[in-house]
Amino acid sequence: MILYFSATGTSKYVAEQIAKATNDKIVPLKELVRQETYSIAVPEGENFGVVMPTYWEGLPAILLDYLQKVEINLEGSSHYCYFVATYGCDYGNILSTAQRGFSKVGIQFDSLYAARFVDNWSPMFYLKDAQHNRLAEENGEAETRTIIEQILRREKGHSLPDQMSSIMAAAAKANYNRIRKTKNFRLDREKCIGCGLCARQCPLDAIVMQEGKPKWVKEKCTLCLGCFHRCPAAAIDYDGGLRNGQYVNRHVTLDD
Numbered sequence: 001m002i003l004y005f006s007a008t009g010t011s012k013y014v015a016e017q018i019a020k021a022t023n024d025k026i027v028p029l030k031e032l033v034r035q036e037t038y039s040i041a042v043p044e045g046e047n048f049g050v051v052m053p054t055y056w057e058g059l060p061a062i063l064l065d066y067l068q069k070v071e072i073n074l075e076g077s078s079h080y081c082y083f084v085a086t087y088g089c090d091y092g093n094i095l096s097t098a099q100r101g102f103s104k105v106g107i108q109f110d111s112l113y114a115a116r117f118v119d120n121w122s123p124m125f126y127l128k129d130a131q132h133n134r135l136a137e138e139n140g141e142a143e144t145r146t147i148i149e150q151i152l153r154r155e156k157g158h159s160l161p162d163q164m165s166s167i168m169a170a171a172a173k174a175n176y177n178r179i180r181k182t183k184n185f186r187l188d189r190e191k192c193i194g195c196g197l198c199a200r201q202c203p204l205d206a207i208v209m210q211e212g213k214p215k216w217v218k219e220k221c222t223l224c225l226g227c228f229h230r231c232p233a234a235a236i237d238y239d240g241g242l243r244n245g246q247y248v249n250r251h252v253t254l255d256d
Contacts, residue, residue, distance in 0.1 A: 001042060004051040005029040005060055005203070007224030009249030009256065010117045011086045014144050015051040016251075018084070021148045022047055030203035033062060038069045044076030048107065049151070050098070051084045054114075055223070056176035057092025057169050059101060062203055062222040067101050074106070080154045083112045084147060086140065088119020093162040093169040111150065111158035115143040117249075120229060122241030137250060180223035182206055182216035184238060189213060191235035197255055198227035198236060230254045 002024050006012035015026045024047050032038075042048045052063060074081075083102070085094045095112040102109065117140030118133050119125045127133065150158060162169070194212035199205075206218035207227060214227070214236075228236045229246045232254060248254060 001040075001046065002026045002049040002051060003029055003032075003040075005062060005224075006051075006053065007201075007203075007226035008120050008229045008247055009252030010120075010140070011051045011053050012256070013249050013251045014084060014086055014115060014140075015049075017141075017144055018049060018051070018148055018151060021152060022049075024049065029062060029066060033066060033203060034205065038066075038071065040070060040072045042072070042074050042079060045078045047151070048072075048074065048079055048081045049084065050082070050102070050109075051086070052094070052098070053224075054085050054087035054091050054094045057090070057164060057172040058094050058097045058176075060222050060224065061176070061180065061220075062224075064101065067105060070105055072102075072105050072107055080151070081107055081109050082151055083109045085112070085114040086117055087114060088117060088121070088125065088136070090163050091116075091160065092172065093164060093166075095159055096162050097169070099159075110154070110156040112160070113147045113150065113158065114160055115140045115147060118247055120225065120247045122225065122228065122244045122246070123239040125244060127245035127247040133247065134250075176223070180220050182218060182221050185216055185227070186237040187214060188235045188237070191233045193233045193235070195232065197230055197232065200255070201226045201230055 002015045002019055004011050004015035019026045083098045085091050091114045118136045196209050198214045199207040199209050204221050206221040207214045208217050228238050
């Protein structure tokens with residue numbers, strides 16, 4: 001099985017490409033969270049893969065919280081366990097963080113990989129350059145193909161070094177926790193068409209529709225920006241990010 005989380009489609013695309021090559025099934029983390037499924041059994045001989053985006057040099061909060069509750073049972077032996085990070089600017093310390101986090105639930109990754117795509121952190125990065133985005137996607141797709149070849153060979157011991165000190169990584173994580181308050185989102189009620197896509201897509205159900213408009217009902221979210229990027233009317237903003245545009249991976253649809 002391949003456990004994945006994706007807000008704008010990149011990690012989903014990577015998980016799907018790996019699954020096509022390995023004949024494994026993909027499992028969206030957000031559905032496990034919504035269904036409160038905290039027990040995972042991996043049958044004898046199956047791969048156990050994880051594909052995650054890089055958030056503030058580390059793991060998304062939704063996964064960190066899930067790891068506090070989940071039990072993962074590798075039935076029998078002969079499992080190949082791997083982790084794939086998708087990233088834009090840099091992957092930070094996500095690989096070592098993933099190894100430590102999953103080791104607490106009994107998973108030791110045989111290899112850890114990273115593929116560079118588009119950085120969708122719109123408050124900082126310009127996303128209106130379609131050619132730049134396309135080149136970044138093609139780069140990530142090529143790196144994904146290489147990773148798939150390594151997975152098919154069940155390569156072991158592959159990883160990449162941390163890109164920052166543990167102190168800097170801890171500071172990045174603290175900042176991430178500080179800013180992921182839903183009060184920072186802004187809704188343009190005139191632009192909003194009331195389609196409900198943001199509420200359907202929110203992995204933590206932090207958005208509900210009230211009187212035809214979205215309302216954030218939880219203090220914090222995982223700050224995936226899925227609601228921001230997927231809004232067809234560009235009615236949701238976060239920290240002025242709309243000035244830099246929206247982004248959804250070309251291999252997925254808005255409501256995918």
